[in-house]
Amino acid sequence: MTHQHFDSDINIGISACLIGQKVRFDASHKRSQFCVNEFGQHVNFVPYCPEVAIGLPVPRPTVRQIDVDGIIHVSRPDGTMDVTDKLRNYGQEVAPKLADISGYVFCAKSPSCGMERVKVYSQDGKGSTSDGIGVFAKEIMTRYPHLPCEENGRLNDAKLRENFVARVFAYKHYQILVASGLTKHKLLVFHSQYKYLLMSHDILGYKRAGRLLATLNGDIDDIGEQYLAILMTAMKKIASRKGHANTLQHIQGYFSDELTGAEKQELCQHIEDYRAGLAPLMVPLTMIKHYLMEYPKDYLAQQIYLQPHPVSLKLRYGH
Known part of the structure; x- marks a missing residue:
């Protein structure tokens, strides 16, 4: 059993170090075996290293997120070499070019690429929290709030890995649907294919989707965006x-x-x-x-x- 969208060109954004590019601060990489050897057989990776892209050398001094009076900065531990604006601007420059990607794999804990739980230091360096988001990653996720995103470390967990890949293929399927010209009939057919997948992940999401499509009153593009939000939010929950x-x-x-x-x-x-x-x-x-x-x-x-x-x-x- 297979589906046509499995054979489509699927583009996935990824931190360049995760596919083996030696772009980290110490000129090393963090090659993901799953991404390169397995997932890479089905998708095309689009690599980015924002720190190199803004002109930082390889190797380079380490940078970290620092809370300065409630505002997050990315700089060296002593506060010099502040690259916050450069990273943010680069993210805003790249984001519009990624409309055709169907997912993104970020490098965990990175001050530029971390998806979540990035360490944020106090200004004096004596304390820290782990509630930051990489400056570049934040721009991508803000631009595409329903885009399937994951971190390399979490992909070592079998259930999180399966969940991410399932979301990627569903997101791509929806992109194909929209590209073909979204109609009410097409959206209903699409939903009929995802009913049981939705049910397995989140019964409340399954019911919300059903209510949304029960009348189909209003602009179909708006309804489609609402449906995508319900689908991706529901699928993000690990099916029990x-x-x-x-x-x-x-x-x-x-x-x-x-x-x-x-x-x-x-x-x-x-x-x-x-x-x-x-x-x-x-x-x-x-x-x-x-x-x-x-x-x-x-x-x-x-x-x-x-x-x-x-x-x-x-x-x-x-x-």
Whole structure:
């Protein structure tokens, strides 16, 4: 089972050091094995190193975020070489050029590229908090508030990795939809494909999307933006075992006329075993896909939930 948008050109912004470019302050890199060796087989990376782009050398003195009277500056620890405005201006220059990217992987903890929890030092250097956002990263995320973003370190977590990639492919799918000329009918068809994926992540988001599309009154572009916000916000929540199990039970109902009593009981048991943490997601999911091949259902076959990303990435084995 595959979907056409899997084969589209997908562009992903990324901190240049994460693909092996030696642009860090000490002339090293932080190459991400997952990004380069696995994810990179399905996407095109668009690398940026804002610190090099604004003219800082490699190697270079370290810079950090410093709170000066409530205003965040990026400079050397002693306050010299302040590059805050240069980084911000560069972010504002780059952001409009990234309308076609479908996600961004930032370098964690970087004063320029950190997505969250960047260390912010007091002016005297004796204290710090971890609530900063990289100056460059902030410009990108502000420009594209629904863009799937993640940090390299968090991608080592199987569930966060799967979640990010699923959001990337969904975001790309929506970009293709908009590029084709958004209509009410197209948006309804799109939503019909994402119903069960939404349900698995966030039942309240699933209901909000349904209410939004129930009447479709108003400008379709505005409705589309609202829908994208609901979809991306819901998908950002990690689907729980309960969410998956409830979704699988809904899907099971489509085979009520074809399955024998014993087959229904077996599938139900696999779903309950998964819910209880006794079996991986792939057990009930594989059985449902088997029944879908044996008893084709057009509506189920189009469900993104059953294959939200290329199977070769093997991302659901961690559930």
